[in-house]
Amino acid sequence: MKRNKRGRISNAFPDVRLRRLRTSAAIRDLLQETRLSPSDLIAPIFVQEGLKRPQKIGSMPDIQRLPLAGLVKEVEFILKLGIKAVILFGLPSNKDDQASSAYDSKGIVQKSVETVRKQFGDKIAIITDVCLCQYTLHGHCGLVTNKKVDNDRSIATLAQVAVSHARAGADIVAPSAMMDGQVQAIRESLDDSGLTDTAIMGYSAKQASPLYAPFRDAAHSTPGFGDRRTYQMPYANAREAMREVETDIEEGVDIVMIKPAIPYLDLIYKTRRATKLPICAYSVSGEYALIKAAALNGWADEDAVTTEFLTSIKRAGADIIITYQAKKMAQLLAKR
Ligand SMILES: [Zn+2]
Numbered sequence: 001m002k003r004n005k006r007g008r009i010s011n012a013f014p015d016v017r018l019r020r021l022r023t024s025a026a027i028r029d030l031l032q033e034t035r036l037s038p039s040d041l042i043a044p045i046f047v048q049e050g051l052k053r054p055q056k057i058g059s060m061p062d063i064q065r066l067p068l069a070g071l072v073k074e075v076e077f078i079l080k081l082g083i084k085a086v087i088l089f090g091l092p093s094n095k096d097d098q099a100s101s102a103y104d105s106k107g108i109v110q111k112s113v114e115t116v117r118k119q120f121g122d123k124i125a126i127i128t129d130v131c132l133c134q135y136t137l138h139g140h141c142g143l144v145t146n147k148k149v150d151n152d153r154s155i156a157t158l159a160q161v162a163v164s165h166a167r168a169g170a171d172i173v174a175p176s177a178m179m180d181g182q183v184q185a186i187r188e189s190l191d192d193s194g195l196t197d198t199a200i201m202g203y204s205a206k207q208a209s210p211l212y213a214p215f216r217d218a219a220h221s222t223p224g225f226g227d228r229r230t231y232q233m234p235y236a237n238a239r240e241a242m243r244e245v246e247t248d249i250e251e252g253v254d255i256v257m258i259k260p261a262i263p264y265l266d267l268i269y270k271t272r273r274a275t276k277l278p279i280c281a282y283s284v285s286g287e288y289a290l291i292k293a294a295a296l297n298g299w300a301d302e303d304a305v306t307t308e309f310l311t312s313i314k315r316a317g318a319d320i321i322i323t324y325q326a327k328k329m330a331q332l333l334a335k336r
Contacts (some may be wrong), residue, residue, distance in 0.1 A: 006147070034315040035308055038082030042127065042280070043326035046218055047071060048091040050110040054302050059214035060285055061292050063324055065091060071112055072119050081330035085125035087322055088112050091218055092135055098137035099107040099143065102162040104248060110168040117169035124314065127201060128165040130158055130175040130186070133221040141177035141231060150243055154179045159189035164201060166190055166198040172255070176203040178231040183251035201255035202248040205241035205267055208232035211260050211286025218285065243276060258318070260284040261279050261310055265316040272317025283309065283320035303332055 004010045021031055048055065051067035057220065061135050066074055090109035092101035101107050109128055116126055123296060132154065133141045142154030154177060162173040163186075173190075175182045192196050207228045216222045233241055241264075245256050258267045259282035271279055287309070295302035306325045313321050323329065 012159065024029045024246050034311055034328065036310055037334060038312060038326075039084045040314060040320055040330060041083050041310075041326040042085040042087050042320060042322040043078050043083050043320055044087050045071070045074060045112075046089050046091060046240045046325060047108055047112045049093040053259055057214070057218045058325065059217045059289055060273055061296065063218065064287075065218065068108070068111055068115060069117055073123060074267070075120060078327065079120065079124060081327055081334070083326055083330050084123075085127060085320070086116070087127040088116075088127060089129050090134060091219055095137045097137060097144070098158060098257075099132040099161075102132055102135035103157065103164045105164055105167070107164070109317065110164055113165060113168035113170050126144035126169065126172045127172040127174050128162075130143045130165065130173050131177045132157060132161070133177075133223070134219050138224045140148050140226075141228065142179050147225070149179075151181070151231075155185040156181050159185040162186040162198075162200075163189050163193050163195065166195040167193070170198065172199045172201050173203040174203060174257070176206060176235070176259075178206050178228075180201065180247075181251065183248050183253045183276060187252040199254040201257055201261055202251075202253040203282070204248040204253065204256040205244045205264075205271075206232050206257075206259045207235040207241075207264065209235060209260050209263075209284070209286070214285035238267060238270065242270060243314050245271050245274065249277060253277070255280050255320075260287055261313045261318070261321065261323075262287050265312060268313065268316040268318050278319045280318055280320045280322060281313045281316075281319060283308075283313060283323040283325070285294045291329050303328070307332060 002010045004015050015181050016176055046065045048065040054064040054066050054070055054146055056105055057063050092108050094101050104242050110140055113126055131141050138144055140149050143150040158175055165173050187273055189238035248256055255278045257280040261281040261283040268281055291305050
């Protein structure tokens with residue numbers, strides 16, 4: 001064992017002083033282990049059919065529902081900030097029991113994808129959320145038979161939705177309905193349709209979280225009866241979350257996702273150790289709203305907290321992050 005001249009073991013104080021590496025901003029910056037980049041971030045966009053001008057969302061300050069006509073300007077701005085990906089959420093004019101506006105080739109998401117692709121080519125990665133809740137009258141993520149969410153009928157429809165998004169030009173389809181077998185059904189349908197290059201990002205472990213409330217306000221997707229706990233994950237169960245990740249991987253997912261992010265850093269970390277696949281974390285509307293509300297009251301420094309939260313999500317093991325703070329974070333990174 002090495003000892004210093006006083007006979008003490010040298011791998012401890014006073015020979016070792018961890019503060020040496022914190023003495024200046026330059027040294028701290030040099031040794032920073034986790035760094036955010038705009039290209040880690042995915043900007044969510046809400047596009048509403050039939051809208052004339054952008055519409056504010058009460059519970060999500062600074063986030064808007066956009067008309068199709070406002071999409072190009074928004075994506076242009078996002079690209080200028082160095083962000084390379086968007087995830088599109090559609091708000092259709094018509095809802096029915098079959099969610100037929102979700103797989104309509106002239107639906108709001110399909111038209112949005114075509115518009116962005118036509119304008120920006122492959123400069124931007126287009127991800128689409130694949131779910132039924134915005135498109136059904138009852139607001140559940142799957143189809144309903146006898147007041148129950150019908151898994152097997154739902155996955156067939158989700159596959160149809162994914163194929164329609166891919167045909168419109170989506171690079172990545174992201175099923176968020178938490179139906180068993182949804183990834184497999186989508187992979188098979190994409191392949192059968194010759195869409196073998198379309199990737200799937202699974203909302204693998206999506207928790208039944210109260211933090212989605214502002215999103216439901218934004219996307220008009222609150223369930224008309226019951227709740228989503230028969231399909232979304234019980235958030236107390238880490239082993240079950242890992243089974244969800246495993247089954248998605250077995251079904252052929254290309255990217256796995258943990259949602260929400262900040263209360264679930266342990267799941268991101270466990271997933272990082274369990275797979276070599278890329279991991280996405282979705283920092284959800286409620287996480288955004290909590291920061292915003294505190295900041296608006298002068299109780300938190302929005303820029304500092306946003307940077308801390310997003311850095312922590314990446315440190316836990318996420319490769320990419322969906323966040324309503326994407327644009328703000330990219331602007332903060334540009335200022336450094
Ligand atoms: Zn849904």
